[in-house]
Amino acid sequence: MLARQRQAVILEEIRRIGAVKVSDLVVRLGVSDMTVRRDLDVLAGRGLLEKVYGGATTVGGRSTDEPGFEAKSVRQLPEKEAIARLAADLVRPGTAIGLSAGTTTWTMARFLDDVPDLTVVTNSIRVADVLQQRGRTDRTVVLTGGVRTPSDALVGPVAVQALRSLHLDVVFLGVHGMAPRAGFTTPNLNESETNRALVDAAGRVVVVADSTKWGTVGISTIADLDEADVLVSDGGLSEQARQVLGESVGELRLADPPKQDQEQGVGA
Template sequence: MLAQQRQEFILRQVAQNGGVRVSRIVGELGVSDMTVRRDIDVLVAKGLVTKVHGGAIATRGSSAGDGGTGPTTNSYPVLGRAAASLVDDGATIALSAGAAAYAVATELRTTAGLSVVTNSPSVEEALHDPSRDDRTVVLTGGARTANGGLAGPVAIDTLARTHVDVAIISAAAVDIEAGVTTSNLQEAQVERAMIHAARRVVVVADRAAWGTALLTTVSDLSRVDVLVTDAVLSEGARRELGRRSVRVYTVNSPAVIQMPAVAL
């Protein structure tokens, strides 16, 4: 298989699932680990994907991103690291679909004693480790949506019977008045069910998601406990978030994370 064909395959997998692991591409295409990593490096250089530990995720604004809209950002890995730092050993969590959620999953691989329920096959794959007996990863089941997540009655029923410490939602859009919104009606239902099942809610939103409102509301901000973002928030926005009791973790750069103390 030619390099261009391999890279197109990687892009399709990222577009469908929000991210992909090197090991999966190696298994699917029968090529070496080094070959796949070189292909990912080429796609990173073109701004089409973002490299994370063990694989790649969609870069917003690229053809592999969520909807292909908004400016390009490579902040997903650091957003994922910030959100993952809020999860304690032994926690039970619900993790949505999306590139930011996949980035969180890659950062949770070393967290001990996790129990995770997700509607994302790529998140499940990132966290699945048969060598560990201290981890449970449950894939909800359901019909695959255009964004790669699973939705429908099966997914909703699974979540209705679930109780978790924290729901981590990869947000397509966040607005002070509209709250957390998305254009995907099916995935909105799943994310609402995750939020309903959780004691605490963490929303991860890159700067392109901030200040926009899409078709349907997933959650009012009053239900959100923590917002993890790289957006530059105005003082007015911070006041409004504070009034709704939302704590903001601001990622200014890959090296700087402003994280006030918070107990989840």
């Protein structure tokens, strides 16, 4: 098992039960004590867990906690890919769409190759890179300017001003958290303002968020739940979450990752 896969298993286990022991991980992963501790050091360095004597625990959730792009990119990989595929099916040829910053929208960008005559507006350096690397002559990519955040988003007054002059058919919005009262949130105040401008420019709003985002609340609200025309999530949502979201968003779509990936434990 590769280091990335081991670390995904570790994160999934911590998400499931809140803590892990080095001794248990040695048995489960079939590697040495030193290898496990090295993996924990890497994950702790990315802010994904807190090391304790003999193991690690989940990081306490604060409304201003903002993991970097690399930290978020190892979480819920199969779920994000399934969500991204389903969301990409909503994109029509010849339209202008917006993609916010985030690892799910970044994943979604890879599934837009078959959509011709597309204009994509984004404040994500990572998303713009993916689209530009494809070299499509029938695609226009507009990258807004601004200050770079830990999630590689360009935010601030420059980005907001650029977005206020645009009219987009659909905006695909990645979020840090979603909850009944707080709505869709982010831990970054500047990113919230820029994402709000994206939402205001949209004819339709599609939120892409895996089930672990439910119940997480960032410091700033981007949009209320009922502002989402579509929410694309995964089957890990609890029945309570499905009920609340089903009554709030315009349409709730659930994507399930391949069973093989789930059995291998690759998806934290």
